[in-house]
Amino acid sequence: MSEELNLLEISDHIACITMNRPPANAWSLAAMEDFEKKLDTLESDKNVRVVILTGAGDKCFSAGFDVKDAANSDKTGPLGQKLWRRIDCFEKPFIAAINGHAFGGGLELALCCHFRIMADAPKARVGLTELNLGIIPGWGGTQRLMRELGRSRALEMILLSKRISAAEAAEAGLVHQIASPEKLMEQTRTFAASLAQRPPVAMGCVLKAMAAGVYHGIDAGLESESEGSRVASASKDATEGFTAFLEKRQPVFKGE
Structure with missing residues (x-):
């Protein structure tokens, strides 16, 4: 071994x-x-x-x-x-x-x-x-x-x-x-x-919010979701996502 x-x-x-x-x-x-x-x-x-x-x-x-x-x-x-x-x-x-x-x-x-x-x-x-x-x-x-x-x-x-x-x-x-x-x-x-290939920042926020809901209840989960929404929306990945949508191409997420 x-x-x-x-x-x-x-x-x-x-x-x-x-x-x-x-x-x-x-x-x-x-x-x-x-x-x-x-x-x-x-x-x-x-x-x-x-x-x-x-x-x-x-x-x-x-x-x-x-x-x-x-x-x-x-x-x-x-x-x-x-x-x-x-x-x-x-x-x-x-x-x-x-x-x-x-x-x-x-x-x-x-x-x-x-x-x-x-x-x-x-x-x-x-x-x-x-x-x-x-x-x-x-x-x-x-x-x-x-x-x-x-x-x-x-x-x-x-x-x-x-x-x-x-x-x-x-x-x-x-x-x-x-x-x-x-x-x-x-x-x-x-x-x-x-x-x-998915946006790492947003993915991490989703996982964090779900875990918060499981371990600490739905109110904590919703609070984490709100915070995650703010974090993801302010990320460069979100800018890339919207830009790619308008340009009709696949987004390239960098986890930033």
Whole structure:
């Protein structure tokens, strides 16, 4: 296994983080700490407009918590909640390219991403399976699965440790696209490229406003929306957008 716990590649305004602990891509304290550094890099890099998150290999996106690192569970628990929440509130779109199983903390991580595209592999399944061990989802799964599926369907999945296929996940609205395994990254990158062409300032304002509404209520969300409207309207991208419209051409946004 490579010493790099999480690989980071950046090209054409798109960053790709690959969890690099195959076959399970499980999360140890060291992997989380490395992941946090990668997030710091992406947050400050204005060249990055979209982030893809996937797992190494073709078996697992991520199986969640690394039980071999149980000695550090008192640290990984709070850090997992913190980092997953950070992705949920990230002001650049995150796309989960779910290349295989996503269980426990792995699915909780995918749930934080703004978009989820899953490989329609015959054996690939997703689920919050913690109750099989007598524990509960601890990295936001009780809240975010309910947000995506509604309470009853989320409870069914969690309380019965139900594992569902890509097709079932798409039907339920848990993933928004499915792809053949061999086309997963191509399809994800095509979608990422379409997002990367959008105005970064305005995109970030939309994500910030939605996160504010989720975490702090609709009034906070509306306040953030108003502020975002002022920020986006004053940007050079807005000038470019209106100019391109009048000139009947495609706008070229620079994130300024």
